Amino acid sequence: MTTRRSFIRQGLLAAGGLMIPSSSFANFILSGKKKVIVIGAGFSGLAAANKLNQRNFDVTVLESQNRIGGRVFSHQMNDNLVVELGAEWVGNSHNRILELCNELKLDLSENQMDTHLLYKGIYSPARQWDFSKNWKLKMESLLENYRHLNDKDKLILDKMDWWRYLVNNGCKDRDLDLRELMDSTDFGESIRKVSANAALSEYVENTGDTQNQMDKKIIGGNTMLAQRLSEKLGKEKILLNHAVTRIEQGDKVKVYCANGKVFEADKVICTLPTFALKNIDWKPGLPENKIEALNELQYARINKHAMLFDNRFWKSENFDMVTDQLPHYFYHATQGQSGSSGVLISYSIGDKAAVIANQNDMTNFKSVQETLQPVFGDVKSHLKQQANYYWGNDQRSHGSYAIYGPGQWFRVRPVLKEPFMHTHFAGEHLADWQGFMEGAIVSGEEAAGEF
Ligand SMILES: Cc1cc2nc3c(=O)[nH]c(=O)nc-3n(C[C@H](O)[C@H](O)[C@H](O)COP(=O)(O)OP(=O)(O)OC[C@H]3O[C@@H](n4cnc5c(N)ncnc54)[C@H](O)[C@@H]3O)c2cc1C
Incomplete structure (x- = not known):
């Protein structure tokens, strides 16, 4: 059987996209400890940096924000409860992230759901609805x-x-x-x-013990994995508040940051989402086909509206509900976390997310209240706090993860993946497990093995 993933791997090899170390790369490694700059301290950058560190390269990670993790963005709702405003679930098929959690002593909680449905005003409890x-x-x-x-x-x-x-x-x-x-x-x-x-x-991958790859969460928040990866690497190798603005490539690479710092390296691994990548001033300029590919790829618009309630009125810990209303999809975001209060997240997508993002929290809560009314009655008196993040306006990615439209996967992705002079590329958008933390990690490690 050829899966999407193995097929892509073959396609990339044919296109020369997967780098097999050449003799010049072998010389590169043999002639002393070489310097590599990794751009971005998301999961892809942290995974790449760790791999390079293991291979005895001199690694520095440049990160524009004042935190690591990128689109993994755990948020403390109160002293006890943590929710995810970015990446949420780890799939049972996501072997590499599970392996890393095991190695770095992070526990995962079971997080599978029992889905309820609210459709055309009719509420159907879990297991009492289905397709025809x-x-x-x-x-x-x-x-x-x-x-x-x-x-x-x-x-x-x-x-x-x-x-x-x-x-x-x-x-x-x-x-x-x-x-x-x-x-x-x-x-x-x-x-x-x-x-x-x-x-x-x-x-087709959703067989066996996975529930749509929404199976587990890292206890304490997914950001814990970013922290452990940074500790393993050595925190001093990660420079926060270093937004890369310009990359000059000649015999070596010069990387310029918005704060005035300049770094020289033999190689660069760039893990940025396409919007951030294209904002860099590349000298010489990126090839035309890469620019076209960068311009073509879109990122999905997701809004997460997290609501802390003083009790878990939805009753079952593994509650989630698909609706045909503006708040779109609800799930219990603090499943398995102790305490009587709990957080429901309304997860909306596309145009719905863009509409929600333009309203204030109270207006959005009114729409949540109306949607939940037929199922739970008036829930307003239980509301304690709200937090909202709209990825469509995120300055770096302008979306949550890449969405490959018709005709793009086999045509656009190999072009984006192709190295440019001393720079190699990684990130969720280039991975076989595209759209997942697993993909970000594996693509980072793969890029770190390309030279
Ligand atoms: C709402 C949402 C829900 C998701 N749900 C899931 C899920 O349930 N399960 C799952 O597995 N995945 C999920 N994902 C996807 C997952 O978050 C991503 O696949 C993964 O985190 C991407 O990692 P990355 O390292 O490729 O990119 P990023 O995390 O974006 O890392 C890139 C880093 O580069 C930095 N940067 C940007 N510009 C510059 C610059 N100029 N100079 C220096 N640094 C720069 C950024 O600040 C960032 O830290 C979700 C994502 C979102 C947003």
Whole structure:
């Protein structure tokens, strides 16, 4: 079987995107301890830096913010409760992150959910709703069929959007609405913007003990892993408040920061999301095809509205609920954390997220209150505190994670991945497990093995 991932790996090798150390690279390593600058202290940068450190390179990480972790952004709601405003779940299939947690002595809690549904004003408790029998059978056969597709079939499939593919295969009415609501939660935008191959390759992996890769969370917050990785590396090797503004490449690389500092290195690993990457002044300029690819790739707009309540009126610890309302998707964000108070997050995507982001917390809470009314009555008296983060306006990524639209995965990604002179690229958007912490880590480690 060729999975999306192994297929991509073959494609990259064919395109020369995966670097096999050449003799000049071998000379590079042999001629003493070489200096590498890693740009970005997200999971990708921290993973790359650790790998380089192990390989005895002299590593410095430059990070523009005053914190590490990037799009992993744990937030303390009160003294006891921590929530995630960025990356949330670790999948049971995410082997590398699980391995690192084990190595760095971090425990994970089980976090699978039992999903409720609120659709067209009718509330259906968990396990009392489903897709139609016909559509369920059809979906199973489509996933089975996908397992047997060859590479050429996948390239063709990638040109179609997921919504069109579903419609063409007889998904309609309530089934189609439910797929839109649930799958847009995974991808962060309407399924009309998602490639059919991206969707199928993701859902075909959802077998065995994973619940859509929303299985576990790191106890104490996902940021704990960033902290442990930085301790392993040596915190002195990470320079915060060092926003890279210019990269000059000649015999060596000169990296300029907004604070006036300049660094010289033999190699650079750049782990920035495409928006931040393109804002750097590159000398010489980036190749035309890379600029086009950077301009083409979009990032999904996700808004997280976290609400602390004085009790967990949703009753079951593993509560989550898909709705067809503006607040989109609710989940218990403090599952397994002790105490009687708890946090519900309203997780909205695409245009809905953009609308929510433009309102204040109280206006958004009113819409939450109205949505939850048929299920839990008036919840206002339980509200204690709110926190909101809209990734669509994040200065660095302008979105939560990359969303490869129809026709982009096999065409755009290899171009973005291709090294440019002394600079190699990594980050979630270039990974086989694209959109996940797992992907960020693995792509960072891979880039650190490219020379
Ligand atoms: C809302 C949301 C939900 C998510 N849910 C999940 C989930 O449930 N499970 C999961 O596995 N993943 C999830 N993700 C995805 C996950 O967060 C990312 O895949 C991963 O964190 C990306 O890591 P990275 O290192 O590639 O990029 P980043 O984390 O973005 O790291 C890049 C770093 O570069 C820094 N930087 C930017 N510009 C410059 C500059 N000019 N100079 C120096 N530094 C710079 C940034 O500050 C940042 O620290 C989610 C993300 C979001 C936002």
